[in-house]
Amino acid sequence: MKEIDKNRTFQKRKQRREYFEASLMKMGMELEAARSVVDEKLLFVKVHMPWDMLCTYAEVLHIKMPIQPNDLCTTSSPFNFLSCITKHFYPSEDLIAKETEYFTAPFEKDRLEYFYVKDRDLFFTPSMRSRMAYYILSRAPYEVRGNIKKFGVTKLLDGGVYKAAYPLHDVSDECPNERYLLYNEWAHPKSFYKMQPLDLIRKYYGEKIGIYFAWLGFYTAMLALAAIVGLGCFIYGYTTQETSTWSKEVCDPLIGGNIVMCPQCDKECTYWRLNSTCESSKKLCIFDNYGTLVFAVFMAIWVTVFLEFWKRYQAELEYEWDTVEFLEQEEQPRPEYEAKCNHERINPVTRIVLILASVVAIIVYRLAVFFSFSTRLQSDLKELEPFKEYVTAQMATSVTASVISFVVIMVLNILYERVAIWITDFELPRTKTDYENSLTLKMFLFQFVNYYSSCFYIAFAKGKVVGYPGQPVYLLGKYRNEECDPGGCLIELTTQLTVIMGGKAIWNNIQEVLWMKNLIFRYCTRVGSEKVIPRWEQDYQLQPIGKLGLFYEYLEMVIQFGFVTLFVASFPLAPVLALVNNLFEIRVDAWKIITQFRRMVPEKAQDIGAWQPILQGVAILAVASNAMIIAFTSDMIPRLVYYWSFSVYPYGDHSSHTMQGYINNTLSVFDIQDFSNKKIFHAVSLSYFRYRDFRYPPGHHRQYEYSIYYWHVIAAKMAFIIVVEHIVYLTKFVLSYVIPDVPYTVREQIKREKYLSQVILHETNLKLSGIIPKAQIA
Structure with a gap:
């Protein structure tokens, strides 16, 4: 049969x-x-x-x-x-x-x-x-x-x-x-330093391939300016880490050495002295300084200039490549659509609900996974290393958690890709263009959650609602809410970004090297046969480009664009890493497309399609994200409030502003007797500990409540966000108006x-x- x-x-x-x-x-x-x-x-x-x-x-x-x-x-x-x-x-x-x-x-x-x-x-x-x-x-x-x-x-x-x-x-x-x-x-x-021959690329491969490499080349060129400024910001922070007042106070044995800090968990943790965070405090100064503030504002303007000048450059290419009045030919329905359209009809409302439900579910799942393994890892490290210096264990926890988070991201990428394709297939788009646009949006949303959720958690959630030592906040009545490392959440965010960006670049390069198997296979076939293999058969042995074309290349670069813009306030070296990666990426992509892939069917294209509004959305979000990182994750605003409001000497001379005493001013006092579990601290000879917060001391009629300084800082943070966002958005509007498309x-x-x-x-x-x-x- x-x-x-x-x-x-x-x-x-x-x-x-x-x-x-x-x-x-x-x-x-x-x-x-x-x-x-x-x-x-x-x-x-x-x-x-x-x-x-x-x-x-x-x-x-x-x-x-x-x-x-x-x-x-x-x-x-x-x-x-x-x-x-x-x-x-x-x-x-x-x-x-x-x-x-x-x-x-x-x-x-x-x-x-x-x-x-x-x-x-x-x-x-x-x-x-x-x-x-x-x-x-x-x-x-x-x-x-x-x-x-x-x-x-x-x-x-x-x-x-x-x-x-x-x-x-x-x-x-x-x-x-x-x-x-x-x-x-x-x-x-040998030609890695040369500009791309875009006209010849377009002539040989068509406008759709040409516009991708034009965009990638333009983005890489614009990154050069951002990389120079970011590198200058990093060098400034590195050279001033030894001279910053707050890091010197932390490292001073008479100041930081005499400040005993509260334990950060209930059972395994013990007290620790502030000067044990000396090295992490110096590292924090590299990334958390006034130069970072300037660089964050610069990058908010840079991303606007990049998008506006790209529109101009794209308009030039549209004219030169004769796509100004290009009208898409009526596309044939996809085979999958014709096979099912007589039997199924998907309600548009159902599509939207399905997408939103999937995104929300993935956000919840992604944050739950990150919170679960980071909390358990922190506890396990303390149990395994009870005699090590506390800060060393904290740093090991941060780095290890970042590495594991990257591994989880890579694994979940496979799952999210399948979910995005499944939902898009369920929608049953009629044409190939509709299918690509629908998949582009969903894939980016899922990858956005996958790559950025842990960074958003560290930047805006971790350590923000922890209570105080005598009354910590518990999740589900069981798990104590995570606190930031002694050096602060910004250094954790920087670590997370370094591991993810670096790991992603290394992983992508490993995947590129795997294309060598294609070259080796063809070489072995040619050596093993004395016959002359004609051109069409040699091309048949090459890899097919796939139905989605350069979709994954665009996705990789747009995700990188998000790292460069969304969190640059905590990691000024992000443009440098992106620039180095892209210089290799252009040539590797060119090598693959010429030597490893079959020649693609040329297609017309006016622009980069659905990726353009995605880039614009990321650019808008980046302004708010960086303003909030500076306000809520870094110590920039508390320092400025202290410098201008609480550090003036009696005579009121303007030159009398100083940062001396800042560290002591940012630490609250907690009475040991107010701990619920006093057995852990029976051997401690001190009567009080310190912790990072702005609360009234014990004995005050509003003890352990937020102090007036706390509300001053909160008001300054909100004012900073509003002012910076308005200034940057106004600048973006003016630049958009001044620079014609x-x-x-x-x-x-x-x-x-x-x-x-x-x-x-x-x-x-x-x-x-x-x-x-x-x-x-x-």
Whole structure:
């Protein structure tokens, strides 16, 4: 029975294949079959498009072609005098000549003589040819039953009729071809310092691939400025850590050494002296200083400038690459949609509820996992190391918790990806574009929760509601709420960000190295066979690009963008790490796409799609996030309040402001006798401990309640957030208004091009009819 079913499937596939290939030949395609030299059971069908067919479908797809060279004067750059230096950072013009600028118009076959045709073989670029071929392949019928017509190579691939369909790469051994040039001037490690040949990338792979690498290159270039400022901020903090007043007071044996701090848990913890946190206090000063405040404001403005200038650059590319008036061709429904649309109809409200419920559930689950293992790890370390210095155990806990958190993130990535795909499949989007946009939003939301939830927890939740030593806060009446490390939550947040960003970069590089197996496999195949393997079979041995294309590359960079902007107030080195990673990322992605992947079907694209509003949303959130980190996670505001309000000497001279006594002022007093469990402290000779908070001392009529200083600090924090957000958002608004999305020169070129298109391609009808002579048409 199984043999009969197998034969029926084979015959059905054969019939569909024969009908499909016959349809292609009726439409004007030329087909050529070639047997595999490695596997005799494998047959390749090569598809060719003759010139006449290319012209026909160029008109059908409204492809813009050159009509005359650009005759508008271009403004010379004021930095032209540096060309003798900058030319070394561009691809060699001897190999990749600069593209000539043309005015273009939608191609019309009947007016071919008015288009700028030098060489028919070079008139249509390789990406145009591949796009036209795929357009035909996606519309050729393979089965007709009555009034129902089934068509499209995508459905044949899903049904197993064909194993693969892909455009061919250029033969890599022929040095003049475009693939060879891209490899040598773009993907090769020796060219890591050179600018990307975007026009050639677009010409070979299409606009959708070109716009990704244009965005990645622009983002990396903008990171250079942020990295310089962030590195300067880090150097400033590093050089001043020994001279800061509060770190010196902590390390002073007469000040910090005489301050005994309360235990931070109920049973295993013991008291500790403040000067035991000397090293962590110095490390904190590296990241928690006035330079960090300036850098956080700078990054809030930087992200606005980045997005605004990217819009301008994107507008230039839209004009140069002829996507200004690009209209998406009507997309065919996905095979999954056609298979189910007659049986299912998803309510839009149901979709929204399902997405929101999934996101909320993942947030709760993610925070529960992080809180559970960090609390248990802290307790276990104290039990295993009871005689070690308390702060050392705290630091070990912080680092270990960050490492385990990263491992959990990597594991949950797999789960969240499957959940996002499952929900998107359940929604049943009609077209590929709808599917990608829907998946993009959900995948980013899930990854946002996965990567950032632990950082948000440390920054805004941990140590914020802990009560005081005599009356700690318990969760579920059992688990004592976590307190920050003795050095503060900011150093924990910095540790968490360092481990996650560094670990993610290392993991991604390990995955990139795994692509070497593809290279080794092809080398072994070539060595083991004396036959010459043709180009199409070599390409078949390459990896398929996948249905989602560069989706995961975009996702990786956008997640990195979140780390660079959302938490930069606690980690000024984030732009530096991102810059170094991206310099490798561009070349590794280029190497993969040229040598390891089959050539992708070129696609048109005006912009980066659904990622653009996501970047804008992250940029808006980053302003509030960094303002709140400075206000609630760092000690910046308490220091400023103390400096300007509580540290003036009696004579009131402005120069009398000082930070001396700040540490003592930020520590409250707790009477040992007020502990509920006094047995633990029976051997302590002191009568009181200190703890980080602003509360009235024992004996006061409002003992252990928040002091007036606490409310001053809270008011200052809220005022800081409001003022900074308004200043930054106002600056963002002004910059958005001042920097136009479309440059003036591009607007003028678009107008000139429209005029020429109207004159040359429409008023020629008057010439053809003899109404006006040819000389009058300018």
